[in-house]
Amino acid sequence: MATSGVDRAAEAFANELARWRMDRGMSKKQLAGLMGFDPSYVSHIEGRRHRPTEDFARRAETVLAANGAIWQRFQEYEEARHGRGGTALITKDVPIPPQWLPPGTGLVVEHEEALLAYVGGEYVTTVRRALYNAGTEPVSRYLIRVAVDRYPGDPDRSNRHHRDHPLSIEELSLEASCGDAGAAEPMNWRIKQDRDAFKEIWLLFENSEGRFPLYPGERTAVTYSYRVGEEKWGSWFQRAVRLPTRRMTVRIDLPSSLDPQVWGVETSMSAEETPLRTLIERETDGDRTIFTWTTESPSLNARFRLQWRFRAIASAPPAMINGTADSYAHRLASVGVVQWPVPEQRVPTAAEMRTSALPGHPLRSKARRLDLPAEEDQARQIVSELMQALDEITRMHLFGKGVGLAAPQLGIDACAAVVWPPGRSDPIVLLNPSVVNASAQEDDQPEGCLSYFDFRGGVRRPLRIEVEHQRYDGGRVVSTFERGLARLVSHEVDHLSGRLYIDRMPGAAALTPLSEYASQPWAY
Incomplete structure (x- = not known):
């Protein structure tokens, strides 16, 4: 037929x-x-x-x-x-429909431009959306969302972090305006939802001077900006398409000194993550590196996530708080490391450091012993959290003499620690450890602690120790550690009993600020 x-x-x-x-x-x-x-x-x-x-x-x-x-x-x-034959062309007489909008929606985003800049320990976001009211009713408000996720890929840890350190409306310093630059009107705003890590805010087409709704057929631009400290912002920036959008441009502005690397993924309602379909362009402007990504006509409900890492994080400038340098203490707190308060004196003594925290500080408590093998799953989860934190920490700083982390330093009441010696690809896991023997020979070497990283202090420790600890299956083993490794392990075992290295120093001994400390290998 x-x-x-x-x-x-x-x-x-x-x-x-x-x-x-x-x-x-x-x-x-x-x-x-x-x-x-x-x-x-x-x-x-x-x-x-x-x-x-x-x-x-x-x-x-x-x-x-x-x-x-x-x-x-x-x-x-x-x-x-209609029997007219030929191939129809899209002409002025039969134009491509400018848009169709689902019932109840009258806005089209003709161009979204989003900029995220890392400046002085804060992430500053500025979004500009060119809007067109294609509906039949005037628009009097516009909904925006602000979401943070400190540990993407680890929702439980992020939830705990944001529950303990909720994002507040005040710290966002939200500003919004309507119209082109030079003639923009400030916009009032009203909170719709206020959760620990998520905000929904109505930007109102009104201010103290009056109202200026967007009528059908009219166009305008809405610009808003906010800031979030690095201790609450993960290394990602996501854009979601909630209105028909013609064009989207995203820029990530990072310090060149950090040697940033940026990549991105796309997800939809029915598809898993896939790489972005268009290239992320990179350019250098002075001491800044700017990554730009653009897409045309993104589908509704698509999500685009740009992620980054700093390959030279050890050279990062100090984070700034209230205009003063707070260096690594601020960053380590941002990955969940419990911080020991530092006295106001620039160079505190060991005695001043010991008494700078109130009684009951989590680093002063003796950690709860794990019931192995009954708590094997819990122990593995704790070790996994320690490893994830160390992974982030080692991107912040180069640890030439090795690094360790104890569960209480993450606020976890468990007798577990991880030590990562230099040159080893696998860590040493310590569950319920205790020192059962120590050599009479000792030496004095400088140490640091992730809980007050901005200082170093000379600490006397045995050159050889024997440590009894458990495997996940509950079996007990005794391991021998010598020299630098003995020092690393002793430091973490001390943490599990609520002891800090400043407790091993003479009270009058002054700590050395990290800025004045010349890092050298331990000498044996």
């Missing part, structure tokens, strides 16, 4: 629709929901059991952001249906 031109045109429309739907990672049900149709209708169109209508084509073109391809196939179908 011969196939008519109308049938061929309907088939071409169905194929184009299916191609763009799958390219955007949507199921038929998801597409139908965004278009306002029953899911069976989309199935019937793609199966060529129903013919497309103008309303269906307009909605599909806008929801899938098909750059006019779906609309052109519909015009070809209309040409064939």
Whole structure:
């Protein structure tokens, strides 16, 4: 049986629709929901059991952001249906629909420009959205969202961190305006949701001078900015497409001295993470490195996440708090390391350091012994958290003599510690450790502590120790450690009994500020 031109045109429309739907990672049900149709209708169109209508084509073109391809196939179908022949072209007489919006929504984002800059220990975000009211009602408010996730990929740890250190509205220093630069009107705002790590805020098209709603057919630009300290912001920046968007540009502005590396992923409602489809461009401007990524016509509900790491974090400038340098103490606190308070004196003595914390400080408590093997799963989880924290810490600073971390330093009441000796790819895991023997020979070497990293102090320790500890299965073993490794292990075992290295120093001995300390290998 011969196939008519109308049938061929309907088939071409169905194929184009299916191609763009799958390219955007949507199921038929998801597409139908965004278009306002029953899911069976989309199935019937793609199966060529129903013919497309103008309303269906307009909605599909806008929801899938098909750059006019779906609309052109519909015009070809209309040409064939009316017997006019030829291939329809998109002209001024039959333009691509500028947009179609689901019921209840009247806004189109014609261009979103988002900038995230790391400056002085803070992440400063500025977003500008060019808006067009394509609806039938005036728009009097615009919803924005601010979300933080200190440890992406570890939701339990992030939840604990933000529960203990909630993000406040006040610290955001939110500012918003409407209109072009030079003639912008400040915008009032009102909180919709206020959670530990998530805020929803209405930007109001009004201020003390009056109201200025966005009427149908009008355009404007909304710009807002806020800041979040690095102790609450993870190394990621996500943009979500909640309104039909024509173009999106994201810039990440980082200090060149940190040797930043940026990459990104895309997710949709029906697809797992995939690499960004377009290239992230990189340019240097003075002492800053700027990464720019742009996409055209992103699909609704898509999420784009840019992530980064600092390959030269050891050379990072000190973080700034209230205009003064706070160096590594601030950064270590940001990854969850409990900090010991430092007296106001610039160079405190060991005695001053010992009494600088109130009684009951978590670093003064004796850690709870693990019940092994009954608590094997819990022990493995604790060790995993210690390893994750050390992974972040070793990106902040080069530890040429090795590094260790005890569970109480993460606020975990458990007798567990991890020691990472220099030159080893695997760490030493210590569960319920205790020193059962120590040599009479000792030496005095400088030590530091992640809980007050900005200082060093000379500490006398045995050159050889024997430590009894447990395996995950509960079995007991005795390990011997010598010289530098003995010092590292002794330091962490001390933490588990609530003891700090300043307790081993003479009270009158002064600590050395990190800025004045010349790091050298321990001498044996």
